[in-house]
Amino acid sequence: MFIFSGFQKGTSRKDSNVEIRVVASQDKPLVLTMNGSAQGQSRDMATFSVTDQGNCTFLYGVVDKMDPRMFGTWQVRIDLSGLSGAKLVSGGQSDSIALAGATIQCLTSSHHECEHMQADFAKGTLMRFGPIDLDEKQDGYKEQKEKSFNEAVQYLKTKICKV
Secondary structure: OHHHHOOOOOOEEEOOOOEEEEEEEEOOOEEEEEEEEEOOEEEEEEEEEEEEOOOOEEEEEEEEOOOOOOOOOEEEEEEOOOOOEEEEEOOOOOOEEEEEOOEEEEEEEOOOHHHHHHHHHHOOEEEOOOOOOOOOOOOOHHHHHHHHHHHHHHHHHHHHOOO
């Protein structure tokens, strides 16, 4: 989940007015819920799910609970059996990941996300929303983000997919 979304169970971030928490609402398949709270009110913002289908293939889904333009609601099948490299790509409104050798197939979307992201999926690129627990203004932010991502990819390659 961390590789695809940037989120992991238990992470949180508190700014002056808002606290955002990521909690596991289900373990199999893994479903993480992003919850925001401010001024004594709490609301689920989005859910992110990942299902291991075996043979290094995963279903990854995003369900926006607030504004469909923020996260969108869509599901993709990601085949990492041919993964030859993975890297974070910064820039734009959010980071993305480039998964060289991966196959990403959009299965469903509610607001034309499949159409809008198809060119990126065809290149093995996927939008990534997190992490939220790192402060962008902190020295070493980019390096820490890349280090965490690279560690997760290495874990995937040696423990889960063995590619």
